Amino acid sequence: MDATNDLSVLSAMSTQMADAVERVGQSLVMVNGRQRQSASGVVYAPNTILTADHVLEREEDLTIETPDQRKLPARFAGRDSATDLAILDVPDLGLDPATTTDVARVGQFVLAVGRPTSDGPMASLGIVSAVGGPVRTQRGAMLEQYIRTDATPYPGFSGGPLTSTDGTVLGIVTTGLVGGVALAVPSPIAWRIAETLTQHGTVKRGFLGLSCQPVPLPDQYRQGREQERGLLVVRVEDDSPAEKGGLLLGDVIITLDGNNLSDTDDLQALLTGNRVGQAVPVEVVRGGTPQTLQVTIGQRK
Structure with a gap:
């Protein structure tokens, strides 16, 4: 009986994880902004994508690919190199913005999710290892808080979400903040910066x-x-x-x-x-x- 219950719990957890990836995957796109590896981006608002700044090696000839494999042109709309965040405008995107959550707790299960290829979302399971800050980024700015996780960010995951087990976004994953270390910018900070970028195209420091x-x-x-x-x-x-x-x-x-x-x-x-x-x-x-x-x-x- 105990073994059966254990299997039932594992099965329920597995289903919940898969549902979380499916949910956030509806607001997750592939971003083509550099010569080699594609990256990921999250729908921040209607017709607006939030991604990592370091994955945009150019500001022209940008495209994204949606979950239903539509390839759409994207317009560079702003960046904050200090926090490694950028936004893209995509007319007629037709995707719902991601749902965010504000609180990351050390020890909670999380999923790093990305869409670096046309094959669909990829995911990696881990826990929140630390919630810390402030930390000085490699661009010399101070990020007031960060999330660290042991979930593996595979190539192309930068710009994608760190997701809770209900599919809500805890933060934006990037390896461009501190010496290639994978961290997540907490969603309250990332969304605030995205709002500033939407209005002004840059963040004053x-x-x-x-x-x-x-x-x-x-x-x-x-x-x-x-x-x-x-x-x-x-x-x-x-x-x-x-x-x-x-x-x-x-x-x-x-x-x-x-x-x-x-x-x-x-x-x-x-x-x-x-x-x-x-x-x-x-x-x-x-x-x-x-x-x-x-x-x-x-x-x-």
Whole structure:
């Protein structure tokens, strides 16, 4: 009886997995945007595909293939290289957008799903190994959260979904974020970026034009602060926002726009698009004397 029950549970689980792949597969397309390996894409909105940026080696002569094997021209509509996401416009796509879910839990079963060939969807089973962040991407931006899984992302899976066992999308799989490691951009972040790309074609990211490293703050500057370190400026680029704002080599930055800075990740997290073009107060220690400068945040190109 126990063996029979075990088989019944396994059979039910197997059916659920297959149903999940079938469900998400209705919103999954093959993307042809590079010379060799095709990739995958998810229907984000009517006539809009969300995919990985690194799989688009060109912006012209793009095509997608739908689950019913229609080959359709696609128009490049925007990219955010920092998070390795891009969108394509496909008139008359005629596919329902994927359904997303917001919460990934460590240990839950997931499916990495892709459509790298015309043979239909491919899938790989695993678990959520970690939900972490922020992490610095290889393009220098900060991704506030990522999902890591041991589900194998086969060639061509980039741009496809990491899917829960009910067929809802937890994130977009990519190997283009951190040194070829397969991670997923959580769907709330990916969909937010896709919305920005739909409206503007790009995502604004702040830029100061300096290099710095954490250093301990002298005791006299720790009084009344829950802060033990600041950021020592070790390089200032010519004609950069930092130089124009008066930052000098050897300054120790303590705060930016009222926010404590203890490491470079703190700084990157504050250089968001809504601060681009704004003059913000930057508190520094220079030669043992605290000063406050006004620095206008530039836009990373």
